[in-house]
Amino acid sequence: MLLQALREEVLEANLELVRHGLVLYTFGNVSGIARKDQRIAIKPSGVPYESMKPEHIVITDLNGAVMDGDFRPSSDLPTHVELYSHFASIGGVAHTHSEFATAWAQARRPIPCFGTTHADYFHGPVPTTEELTAEEIGKEYERNTGVAICRAIDSAQAERVPAILVSGHAPFCWGPTASMAAHNAVILEYVARMAYHTLALSPQASAISTHLHDKHFLRKHGPSAYYGQTSTK
Amino acid sequence: MLLQALREEVLEANLELVRHGLVLYTFGNVSGIARKDQRIAIKPSGVPYESMKPEHIVITDLNGAVMDGDFRPSSDLPTHVELYSHFASIGGVAHTHSEFATAWAQARRPIPCFGTTHADYFHGPVPTTEELTAEEIGKEYERNTGVAICRAIDSAQAERVPAILVSGHAPFCWGPTASMAAHNAVILEYVARMAYHTLALSPQASAISTHLHDKHFLRKHGPSAYYGQTSTK
């Protein structure tokens, strides 16, 4: 089977969404990319998670043309393709309609950084996209969703904040691997939930200081990280 | 056993409500119709879900008179009968008191379409009924609940938006089969939950554009659908 390890990682990343209650029925999709092989592996469209196996994962080229697999890829594939094309450092993309992150996307509000949980993963507020125009919706809608994301943020921003809220739709997250993209989707939902409660308690709540924000992000990311067992420090 | 397959599908559709946490104790009921056989199959009244078997499902004629089964049908049967009579294309009806959809029904507010999750399933806001009059409550209350639903929407609307909120009561959903009716009840609860959070974040939130709404509904429904594995495209 072509790209067996990538298929397995992508399957596992999709199931991570299920384990954390981020998806209902066949909602959501995670993909991974093998840049050397010029291949993307993505969840099939509309297949139940319970019966999903590595061979159901669809393999496409970097334009999203199916190269291997008997199933249709997720209908959001063109969005993933666009993200891989613009953000050279990412290795996985995760899309969910998770409850609170989607509520922020529907309210078209960026998620401010109200605390260190957010700062540990996202180096700045989680932004929203502009709305698509009627023309962008009418033709190549899914690709244009990716275009709107890449209009809102550049590669450097994509590395600092691996998530965005597509206005009136839902979040897209990414990371160095499919597994990390799914992980970031789980964290985003948790952060979105706590930020929602924070605003309810204090409608004028302000973001934490840049000092605290930097401290928390940098103790987990980059050359000075000292969290966990695997850092190189 | 009469209509064995329909009984099993109706039982399974009722259990779908349990699996998704939409019902407490004996709350909720799903029915299915075999129009050729002129029979309706519905959950019995007040029987625990854990011990429910196909033979407990009650078979009635199209007026709701019991034709087969040792149990009383759900007391909401006359509402189902009314819906089947007015909406010729539906094959199943699901009624729950699910937490957030019921809160919208109690608040007597239609659920606006704040995002694509809603648009994927409901082609417009989820409407509410007018309140019943004292006379309608006093006599044939359950049938009149159905009458109020059919006053609020016509068949074409029922196809575009397979759900309604009965004011001061709770939602009714439907679909081409009992199974799809239950599925729509699960989706409605999720959409109701996210719309609730959206309003909390942004009390003036507006519905998504008609373009985006149409796009999402039509990529899953009708002749141009391209979501999932089973479309005819």
Add this chain to the structure above:
Amino acid sequence: MLLQALREEVLEANLELVRHGLVLYTFGNVSGIARKDQRIAIKPSGVPYESMKPEHIVITDLNGAVMDGDFRPSSDLPTHVELYSHFASIGGVAHTHSEFATAWAQARRPIPCFGTTHADYFHGPVPTTEELTAEEIGKEYERNTGVAICRAIDSAQAERVPAILVSGHAPFCWGPTASMAAHNAVILEYVARMAYHTLALSPQASAISTHLHDKHFLRKHGPSAYYGQTSTK
């Protein structure tokens, strides 16, 4: 073992609170009364639910003096005793600190009847008590909690609405049996949760009409009931 059947029912009713997520650690307590035997059976104080057995249930007389059992009774026993003494028709009492019912008690707001779920079980709003005075708190606090409840409602009201919110504390519920008392506590939490959401959606929400309220309560209670399989109609 004295009153084995009552012990078992009381144990089972206490476990019903656990199954429905109404209690944390050793929170909550349910009792039942055998009026002929002049005995009350109640949960022991501070014993984990997981290891609770019928022999741990404490048997007291109608004044709350322990008659059988090696454990101390729940410290709320004097409240239960007071309720049994004033409300001659009740056979069980359930006390929880369940999340939403307790929030209403802490906000010192009665729960209005916003929908038929409420009307099916409670024939009117769920009331709150007055606050206890410093004297009432200082001496026989738990008995005085019962006194405050019986000051707020009379026996007729206790039959129509088998629940009350003790201000700044939490709900007490009751019913013809320990099992029904626990059942009512589960329903109260669900009703409290939906009423909370209703107010968030519509701060000026009004109660349902008396007609609808009566209809729902009376289709499940009293001589004209027609819900479920066991009514005498």
Add this chain to the structure above:
Amino acid sequence: MLLQALREEVLEANLELVRHGLVLYTFGNVSGIARKDQRIAIKPSGVPYESMKPEHIVITDLNGAVMDGDFRPSSDLPTHVELYSHFASIGGVAHTHSEFATAWAQARRPIPCFGTTHADYFHGPVPTTEELTAEEIGKEYERNTGVAICRAIDSAQAERVPAILVSGHAPFCWGPTASMAAHNAVILEYVARMAYHTLALSPQASAISTHLHDKHFLRKHGPSAYYGQTSTK
């Protein structure tokens, strides 16, 4: 293995956070202290809870220098060290980013005592810290988090209210043992959740009376306690 019993208790206390849904992935940490042995036992940094074993627990001296164990201690260790140093009576510390307690910390609002559930465990509102200065964040950040806690409350207060909200971060809790620290973290989350709902229902809600507050705290704590089976009364 050094301090086997303490390791096992600390492991178990960490798992208590998991059982009650207070932690996501590797979030959270609990420690315990053996004052006679001058040793602290704490969760390792970034190790999954599912595979955590007593030998993964890290043993340090009272300054936080690792004495035994192949893993790095939790990066929050210096906060724990600071608390043990200032509060001579505590035997365990628990830190989580639990959903509602963290929302209060992010909103920088103390949790008022709205009811007896709170009063049973915390003898006064749960306070917040001042924000750290840029200097305190820049150098010895984790130790300075402990310093900020010890600036906000003294030992006597720490005994009466075994929890604090670090502003823009999350709660720290403690108790006579690691197990009780984790227990208090679970209770804090529940109290935070109910206080949140109380404010939503009644934005001007006031704290319960001192009489009621004292009564509940003292029936569970101190020489006159009469709750549970194990009090000395």
